[in-house]
Amino acid sequence: MKKRLAVLLALAMTGTMILSACGGKEEDGKTSDGKVKVRFASWDEAEDVDAQQEMVDKFNAEHDDIEVTLEAYGGEFDTKISAGMGSNDTPDVMYMWNYPAYYQGLEPLDSYIESEGADYKSNFYDTLWNYNSLDGETYGIPIGFTTHALFYNKDIFAEAGIEEPTNDWTWDDVIAASKTITEKCEGKKGFSFQMKPDPYDFEMYLWSNGTAYTDKEGNLDGNLNSDKAKEVFKMFQDMEKEGYAVATEKSGTDEFRSGNTAMYVYGSWSINTLKEDGVNFGVVDIPAFAGEGDSVSILSSSGISMSKDSKNKEAAWEFIKFWTSEEMNKERIGRELPVLHSVVESEGIMEQPEYTAFYTMLEQSADYTPASFIIESWSELSENLSLSFERVFNPSAMEDVSDVLDEAAEQ
Amino acid sequence: MKQNNLMKKATPYLFILPWIIGFLVFTIGPLIFSLVMSFFDWPLTADPTFVGIGNYVKMFTSDKQFLKSLTISLKYAAIFVPLNMIIALFLAMLITQPVKGVKIFRTIYYIPTVISGVAVSILWGWILNGDYGVLNYLLSLIGIKGPKWLVDPAWALLAVIIASAFGVGSMMLIFYTDIKNIPIDVYEAAAIDGANPARQFFSITLPIITPTILFNLITSIISSFQQVTLVMLLTGGGPLKSTYFYGLYTYNNAFKHHKLGYASANAWVMFVIILCLTALVFKSSSAWVFYETEAGGTEKKKKRGGKK
Numbered sequence: 252m253k254k255r256l257a258v259l260l261a262l263a264m265t266g267t268m269i270l271s272a273c274g275g276k277e278e279d280g281k282t283s284d285g286k287v288k289v290r291f292a293s294w295d296e297a298e299d300v301d302a303q304q305e306m307v308d309k310f311n312a313e314h315d316d317i318e319v320t321l322e323a324y325g326g327e328f329d330t331k332i333s334a335g336m337g338s339n340d341t342p343d344v345m346y347m348w349n350y351p352a353y354y355q356g357l358e359p360l361d362s363y364i365e366s367e368g369a370d371y372k373s374n375f376y377d378t379l380w381n382y383n384s385l386d387g388e389t390y391g392i393p394i395g396f397t398t399h400a401l402f403y404n405k406d407i408f409a410e411a412g413i414e415e416p417t418n419d420w421t422w423d424d425v426i427a428a429s430k431t432i433t434e435k436c437e438g439k440k441g442f443s444f445q446m447k448p449d450p451y452d453f454e455m456y457l458w459s460n461g462t463a464y465t466d467k468e469g470n471l472d473g474n475l476n477s478d479k480a481k482e483v484f485k486m487f488q489d490m491e492k493e494g495y496a497v498a499t500e501k502s503g504t505d506e507f508r509s510g511n512t513a514m515y516v517y518g519s520w521s522i523n524t525l526k527e528d529g530v531n532f533g534v535v536d537i538p539a540f541a542g543e544g545d546s547v548s549i550l551s552s553s554g555i556s557m558s559k560d561s562k563n564k565e566a567a568w569e570f571i572k573f574w575t576s577e578e579m580n581k582e583r584i585g586r587e588l589p590v591l592h593s594v595v596e597s598e599g600i601m602e603q604p605e606y607t608a609f610y611t612m613l614e615q616s617a618d619y620t621p622a623s624f625i626i627e628s629w630s631e632l633s634e635n636l637s638l639s640f641e642r643v644f645n646p647s648a649m650e651d652v653s654d655v656l657d658e659a660a661e662q
Numbered sequence: 663m664k665q666n667n668l669m670k671k672a673t674p675y676l677f678i679l680p681w682i683i684g685f686l687v688f689t690i691g692p693l694i695f696s697l698v699m700s701f702f703d704w705p706l707t708a709d710p711t712f713v714g715i716g717n718y719v720k721m722f723t724s725d726k727q728f729l730k731s732l733t734i735s736l737k738y739a740a741i742f743v744p745l746n747m748i749i750a751l752f753l754a755m756l757i758t759q760p761v762k763g764v765k766i767f768r769t770i771y772y773i774p775t776v777i778s779g780v781a782v783s784i785l786w787g788w789i790l791n792g793d794y795g796v797l798n799y800l801l802s803l804i805g806i807k808g809p810k811w812l813v814d815p816a817w818a819l820l821a822v823i824i825a826s827a828f829g830v831g832s833m834m835l836i837f838y839t840d841i842k843n844i845p846i847d848v849y850e851a852a853a854i855d856g857a858n859p860a861r862q863f864f865s866i867t868l869p870i871i872t873p874t875i876l877f878n879l880i881t882s883i884i885s886s887f888q889q890v891t892l893v894m895l896l897t898g899g900g901p902l903k904s905t906y907f908y909g910l911y912t913y914n915n916a917f918k919h920h921k922l923g924y925a926s927a928n929a930w931v932m933f934v935i936i937l938c939l940t941a942l943v944f945k946s947s948s949a950w951v952f953y954e955t956e957a958g959g960t961e962k963k964k965k966r967g968g969k970k
Contacts, residue, residue, distance in 0.1 A: 329917070330917050333706045333917055333920065336706055336707050337706045337707075337922065352707075352920065353707060354707075355707040355708050356707040446813070447900060447901075500791075500792075500812065500813060628919075630918055630919045630920070631919055634914070634918075634919075638902065638903055641900065641901065641902055642902060645813065645815075645901055645902060646810075646813065647810070647813065647814045647815060647816070647901075648815075648902060
């Protein structure tokens with residue numbers, strides 16, 4: 252009798268385990284009360300997720316037939332989306348930035364966009380569409396972006412007794428100001444840039460100087476190692492060698508907010524931190540290269556995409572439309588820069604001096620395509636480039652620009 | 663009657679069935695699956711194609727990073743494993759000393775082991791920072807200008823080794839329990855014969871704990887080849903790829919470059935290397951590991967029986 256009980260117990264344990272592992276699956280993506288279910292994956296963390304949950308709840312309250320569940324993947328977003336796509340378990344709707352890596356798992360959205368009429372598309376800043384499409388097909392609707400701009404510390408400029416940067420500064424002006432600041436202000440450096448810049452971001456300097464990593468066919472040779480490109484790297488390396496700029500281990504924000512550096516180029520991400528710290532800073536356009544016209548910025552853009560395997564595409568589009576609406580653009584101000592012309596106007600974004608430079612840079616950067624959209628094996632190339640750049644900028648290496656770039660272009 | 667017998671035999675297995683299933687589904691299954699994957703070109707978002715041993719050929723012939731990363735991992739293991747064992751043994755000896763408050767020290771030495779690898783990485787990122795780090799500040803107090811640990815390729819590997827040695831606690835604990843098990847009368851006898859503490863350590867403690875040393879040696883060789891958290895978060899493989907460990911190389915191939923098949927092949931090569939190293943250590947162990955039961959086993963057993 253006891254034995255039998257034991258067997259029963261063992262079986263029960265196993266059974267529970269299997270059942271609990273398989274439980275909770277729903278057929279055809281519908282909930283028990285017949286609503287269409289849409290899974291939405293976000294990369295945000297902490298309080299941003301709470302804010303998003305509120306907005307998702309609002310959507311659910313307004314729709315009787317759709318139920319959206321928010322899945323916060325946080326910092327591991329890319330890994331989880333990769334894993335999801337690999338195992339046919341992709342969320343219906345997801346945040347997206349790295350289209351070249353994932354487009355094969357995404358639904359082209361052009362027909363959906365067309366069905367909303369011409370005004371829908373033209374309300375977005377035009378440059379943003381370039382960054383949310385690939386090979387002429389649109390895979391995401393823009394929800395946020397940042398360009399880069401030059402941050403400067405007003406107090407340090409006052410201390411050194413020189414004029415603050417303006418939108419028409421060239422790199423020569425930056426170099427001159429950096430020299431003065433480094434000489435006059437004890438322990439401070441004029442400018443900082445990243446020792447190991449993300450190759451994706453760094454291409455903007457090459458664009459500003461009239462070149463790029465690659466031509467339209469993806470050839471590096473003659474582009475990455477062109478004289479114009481070498482000039483850019485040489486300029487940064489010289490600033491570091493001569494000691495009035497510092498190559499930072501991370502983004503440079505820490506050095507800037509602690510008042511150790513007077514200028515750096517970065518995205519809008521740091522604005523809130525700098526404000527909280529009470530740093531007296533200003534933001535202007537990225538400096539131009541003398542004789543090369545307007546400077547150009549890279550775009551770090553985020554969009555929202557639909558899985559091509561979604562079972563409820565109509566409902567998913569309904570949600571995407573909601574998430575990209577004017578109302579939601581307004582909701583997200585403070586976390587993201589609004590992407591709609593109408594919202595930028597109605598909210599008076601352009602009157603806030605710390606934001607205008609990012610929109611000027613956005614408009615100046617319309618016709619550039621990052622190498623990551625051209626070169627198929629970008630993630631590997633990016634790793635190689637990153638190593639090459641580090642060889643140029645790491646103070647314990649400081650290798651010759653020309654040699655390193657020639658070698659990198661051969662790969 | 664017969665049925666009853668069968669049930670009797672099956673019962674224990676039924677009890678461990680959940681774990682057997684877990685082992686098959688979550689360990690053996692993925693293991694075999696990854697071996698299969700290693701023969702495919704397996705991108706994440708598109709369909710896999712069979713390439714035979716193509717991944718392995720590519721690894722040994724055209725991928726320069728493979729050998730570089732393997733060398734870095736070997737170098738790391740060669741320094742880290744002995745260093746870690748010596749520190750662990752040293753600490754274990756310390757906490758067996760009859761000192762007041764030894765329990766507090768025991769806890770202090772063990773605490774780092776319970777902290778998650780991510781937190782440890784962040785902590786050491788601050789400690790090792792070249793300009794504002796605590797370590798360089800302390801060095802400056804004794805007049806040494808510390809290197810830029812995480813920026814200078816010559817120092818970065820050492821920085822990672824130092825940070826890894828932080829988690830020495832669990833090995834220390836294993837040594838500790840074993841040392842505690844050595845009967846005190848052996849030491850008393852040695853002391854009467856005039857053996858000083860150093861002599862006691864090398865002639866009594868060390869030989870008796872050789873099985874534990876073997877165990878710690880093998881587990882730490884394996885874990886040192888699998889080190890990835892620390893380099894991923896502390897150095898990101900840099901500076902100048904000087905800490906681009908084999909584990910990180912495999913991880914990046916899979917989740918950054920989306921080459922699942924190639925990464926599986928990487929992992930299997932690592933598996934074979936670890937297997938060979940472990941086998942080698944086992945082979946050599948008969949020369950230096952001493953088991954109580956081996957040496958005059960019968961006599962010892964009798965003695966134990968007598969004690970009861």
